Amino acid sequence: MSFDGRTRTYSINEFRMTTQLRGTAIICRTPENPKPHFSWLDGGFEGEMLKQNSYSRAHMIETPDGLVRLERDTARSQPGTRRRFPQQAASLQTRWCSSALKIDVGRRALNNQARFDGQRVLFITGERREESANRARYNQLEPHACDRRQGRKARHVDAWRPVLNWSEDQVWDALRRHRIAAPVPYRLGWGRSSCMTCIYNSPRVWATLAHYFPERVQRIADYEREFATTISRARIDVLEQAARASPFEIHDAEALLQASCHDYTLPVLTSGAWKMPAGAFGAELCGST
Incomplete structure (x- = not known):
């Protein structure tokens, strides 16, 4: 996924x-x-x-x-x-x-x-x-x-665009009130629900991917070498970007398992206490704007 x-x-x-x-x-x-x-x-x-x-x-x-x-x-x-x-x-x-x-x-x-x-x-x-x-x-x-x-x-x-004028506080409050489970990327520490290997990922996000999903990062690095063009405009390949930062510490085992699956199986509505995800209000780049 x-x-x-x-x-x-x-x-x-x-x-x-x-x-x-x-x-x-x-x-x-x-x-x-x-x-x-x-x-x-x-x-x-x-x-x-x-x-x-x-x-x-x-x-x-x-x-x-x-x-x-x-x-x-x-x-x-x-x-x-x-x-x-x-x-x-x-x-x-x-x-x-x-x-x-x-x-x-x-x-x-x-x-x-x-x-x-x-x-x-x-x-x-x-x-x-x-x-x-x-x-x-x-x-x-x-x-x-x-x-x-x-x-x-x-x-x-x-x-x-119904939430165009909303703040991020309002978004999370709406999810909390309606008991909608936070999206998996936010539960893992991402600050946006974007592609896992988005070209806008920060070094820390690449470090997290290299730690938990090393095969994904290696595959991208192989293509960078094949194309002789990196994702980064600074000509730094994804492996070097990952080496320059420390990964997120992910404690949500359920979300981590879901992130490696092709089919989404988690419930949309939460039955227990609603919890603010780790990536809420995050500053790490991980998607286009």
Whole structure:
């Protein structure tokens, strides 16, 4: 399991809500029948990173009627080569993981399902203004990039950021009041629910990964050598970054075990006393802003 989040869509009669956090997509049709539908890039992060003089792979979209494979339009694009990790930058062409693995997947899932045509769709994301100067400029409600309310398909899509003006205190208080278990990354000491091996990880986060998940860090270091390009703009490979810091001391054995599993099995609601996670209000970098 990596620490990337999910996209969830809930259909309530004629009103659909889509929540994109990070990464894969989950679609729940109704509260009474919350069967998940996933959407993803075939080959995932690694397949896109290893692209060499070829087209990006297809998008896979689960729908109520079955799995749809959306191939690339090769008539309107050219083969390309990546052969390097995304780089720390505001541009999504340079930091391509966000666009290739999240934004494009969500866009094609919305644009290529007739069930959204003529419907009102609410696309919900969880950014907050205090997270960065860039997010401080976001609008709370605006038409989504896939909105075609005036077009032939009459697809009305609004983007809504309900917690945009919340403080981190308010976020944790809401989880506590509703007895929602803290996400695994925060329980392990991460200050953000991002990808486990995010390119923005601080040396201390890399040190923690090297201590508890050494095979993950070694695999990345091997690719850095193969590409002759490090994740760090300072040309410091992940093994050296890890060696420069001390790892978190993780005492939550349940969360640590879950982090190494492919399937999520922990309860969403907590039955015991709610506990503030170790990573709450953390200052260590471990995700883009």
